[in-house]
Amino acid sequence: MNEHVIHFIYMAAAACFILALKWLSAVPTAKRGVITGILGMLLAVGGTVLAPEIRHYLWILVAFAVGGIIGVPMALMPMTAVPQRTALSHAFGALAAALVGTAEYYLDTRDVFTLTNLTHFKMGAIGLEVLLGFLTFTASLMAFGKLQEILPTRPITYKGQNIVNLSLLTAAVVVTILLILDPGKTYLFPVLMVLSLAFGVLFIIPIGGADMPTVISLLNSYAGLSASAMGFVLNNKLLIIAGALDGSSGFILSIIMCKAMNRSFTNVLFGAFGQVQAAAVAGEQKTARSAAPEEAAALLEAANSVMIVPGYGMAAAQAQHAVRELYDTLTKRGVDVKFAIHPVAGRMPGHMNVLLAEADIPYDRLLEMEDANRELPQTDVALVIGANDVTNPAARTDKSSPIYGMPILDVDKARTVMVIKRSLNPGFAGIDNELYYLDKTLMLFGDAKGFTTQLVKNLATDNGGGFH
Ligand code: NAP
Numbered sequence: 153m154n155e156h157v158i159h160f161i162y163m164a165a166a167a168c169f170i171l172a173l174k175w176l177s178a179v180p181t182a183k184r185g186v187i188t189g190i191l192g193m194l195l196a197v198g199g200t201v202l203a204p205e206i207r208h209y210l211w212i213l214v215a216f217a218v219g220g221i222i223g224v225p226m227a228l229m230p231m232t233a234v235p236q237r238t239a240l241s242h243a244f245g246a247l248a249a250a251l252v253g254t255a256e257y258y259l260d261t262r263d264v265f266t267l268t269n270l271t272h273f274k275m276g277a278i279g280l281e282v283l284l285g286f287l288t289f290t291a292s293l294m295a296f297g298k299l300q301e302i303l304p305t306r307p308i309t310y311k312g313q314n315i316v317n318l319s320l321l322t323a324a325v326v327v328t329i330l331l332i333l334d335p336g337k338t339y340l341f342p343v344l345m346v347l348s349l350a351f352g353v354l355f356i357i358p359i360g361g362a363d364m365p366t367v368i369s370l371l372n373s374y375a376g377l378s379a380s381a382m383g384f385v386l387n388n389k390l391l392i393i394a395g396a397l398d399g400s401s402g403f404i405l406s407i408i409m410c411k412a413m414n415r416s417f418t419n420v421l422f423g424a425f426g427q428v429q430a431a432a433v434a435g436e437q438k439t440a441r442s443a444a445p446e447e448a449a450a451l452l453e454a455a456n457s458v459m460i461v462p463g464y465g466m467a468a469a470q471a472q473h474a475v476r477e478l479y480d481t482l483t484k485r486g487v488d489v490k491f492a493i494h495p496v497a498g499r500m501p502g503h504m505n506v507l508l509a510e511a512d513i514p515y516d517r518l519l520e521m522e523d524a525n526r527e528l529p530q531t532d533v534a535l536v537i538g539a540n541d542v543t544n545p546a547a548r549t550d551k552s553s554p555i556y557g558m559p560i561l562d563v564d565k566a567r568t569v570m571v572i573k574r575s576l577n578p579g580f581a582g583i584d585n586e587l588y589y590l591d592k593t594l595m596l597f598g599d600a601k602g603f604t605t606q607l608v609k610n611l612a613t614d615n616g617g618g619f620h
Contacts, residue, residue: 161199162390168192169397179505179515196390231507232467235365235499236299242368242375243292249378250285253278254345256385261338274385275335279328281381282341283348287324288374290352295368298361305361313358314422320351355421362580363420365500366409370421373402405501412495414547414557438589440576445603448570448596449610455532455568457488459524461561462504463497464580465538465573469600475537476511477608485611490517492524492534492561494542499580525562534566536587538600540579543571543587555581569593572603 169192175185201212222244229237257278260270270278297303324347331340359367376398383391410417443451452458460479466472482489491513497504508518519527528534536543539561546553547560563569564587574597576588588595596603 155204158199158203159389161195161202162388165192165195165199165390166393168195169394173397173401179509196394199390231503232464232499233300234503235368236296238372238500239292239296239299239364239368242371243289243296246285246288246292246371246375246378248285249375249382250282250289250345250348252382253281253285253378253385254341257282257335257341261336267336270335272332272335275332276328277381277384279331279344281378281385282344283324283328284374284378284381286345286348287352287355288371288378290349291356292352292368292371292375294353294356295364295371298356298359299364301361307360308357313354317351317354320347320354324348324351359421362582363415366406366413366415366420369402369406369409371402373399373406376400376402409496409501412501412559413555414559440588440595441593442595442597443570445596445606445610448594449607451568451570451594452482452487452533452535452607453485453611455487457490457527457531458482458533458535459490459492459519459528459531459563459566461492461494461497461524461534461536461539461543461563462508463494463537463539463542464499464503465540465600467498467503467507467538469538469602471537471599471601471604472507472511472513474601474604474608475508476513478604478611479513479517481608481611490519490524490527492521492528492563493518494521494539494561497539497542521559521561525565528562529565531566532568534563534569536563536569536571536573537604538573540573540585541581541583544579544581544583544585545587546583546585554583563587564590564592567592570596572596572598572600574599 168188172185172189172192175181175188177185201209206212226237226240257270257275260266260274294303298305324344327340327344327347331337331344356367376395378395380392380395380399383389383393383395406417406420410420460475462472462475466475479489491504491508493504495501498507505518509515541547541555541558543561543563544553544555545560545562545564547555547558548562550556569587569590569592571588571593573595576595578584587593598606
């Protein structure tokens with residue numbers, strides 16, 4: 153196909169990617185964003201396979217088949233496993249970029265004639281591509297292992313760890329610089345590969361499972377930058393644009409997540425957050441009050457306003473459709489029901505929005521944290537469904553708490569608080585929640601889906617009951 157046509161296809165693909173990102177940032181336009189992104193990728197792949205320099209299609213077809221065999225089951229992983237699925241996608245993307253860089257290097261260093269192709273600039277781009285690509289590959293696999301609980305999720309630390317990690321990274325950068333100065337030193341290239349792969353593993357070891365989604369977003373950024381460097385190596389403008397978009401959006405997302413948890417980047421990367429905490433104040437025996445579905449249903453029915461606060465437990469139990477039924481039943485009875493969405497509720501940004509949209513809960517009923525916090529003091533019942541850390545008042549009051557300073561949903565300011573979860577066990581951050589021991593709190597012990605369904609049944613049969 154004519155080169156001009158291919159350039160035009162690439163430009164159209166780049167425009168699709170930019171529009172997709174724009175539309176993905178708001179719920180009403182998100183679907184359009186996904187479709188535009190798919191269209192952009194189809195154009196990008198289509199334009200590439202139609203390029204005149206491609207003479208044989210056999211290996212491309214083999215790659216499509218292998219990619220399909222791995223990709224289709226990955227697409228079927230449940231919503232709760234999206235962070236680990238994302239980690240796997242980054243691992244594959246980064247590996248592809250690193251292998252292309254490796255192939256280009258060895259093609260250019262075949263003999264003295266081809267070596268003249270390997271300018272200092274091209275070697276710099278290959279170095280960056282390979283360094284970021286290989287480190288993102290192993291780091292993403294480690295992140296997958298931790299989130300899937302194949303590897304221990306707690307941070308593993310040892311004395312001098314940061315110095316070891318920093319020395320390894322410095323060594324990899326020094327080797328890259330040496331290669332840029334003299335690309336013909338082929339014995340240095342495998343050293344760069346090994347250092348990058350090893351750094352990826354050691355970089356993730358001290359980071360706890362709770363911080364993994366933020367780290368995955370950062371790795372997304374590295375994979376994007378590696379792809380962008382690959383664009384310079386292959387002189388492919390679309391790769392440069394797509395990689396830069398990926399790199400910057402991943403970076404921005406990590407910053408948003410850090411802000412929502414009131415953590416700094418250094419704290420996420422070097423803070424070993426989620427280590428086993430020293431035993432909490434011993435001796436003090438706190439008791440939590442619990443209630444049965446009938447009592448909880450009666451309270452909900454008597455309320456004028458209810459704020460539902462969903463969290464990871466709602467996702468794990470797949471309770472969103474039962475929650476929708478509860479919303480319908482209460483709304484029919486004249487109760488004003490709204491949803492309070494914390495930016496890091498669940499295990500990935502937008503987790504709750506996606507689940508509630510799947511259950512067709514009207515979007516205008518969803519309140520962002522600041523708006524919800526303005527309404528909570530005037531709310532009759534805050535109904536927490538499988539959320540924990542994002543409601544923990546210790547974030548406001550306890551300076552020694554690992555989540556101190558994280559903005560939370562002030563459910564404890566509502567007149568009555570009800571919490572559906574299976575036990576008094578902690579959430580992702582691994583810390584106790586004093587909310588459960590307040591006088592105004594009733595624990596509704598059970599699975600989020602089962603208990604919510606029970607509430608709906610009790611409301612439907614119009615049971616009486618009371619608050620004991
Ligand atoms: P959470 O603090 O992890 O708590 C979830 C609670 O759900 C658990 O305490 C668990 O208690 C309960 N649960 C689990 N399965 C359940 C089921 N089947 N039915 C009922 N309850 C169930 O969740 P969160 O309040 O949503 O907070 C999110 C956490 O993830 C925060 O620490 C946040 O910083 C972290 N994080 C999130 C993101 C993100 O992008 N969303 C990124 C990085 C980190 P039981 O075991 O007692 O049932």
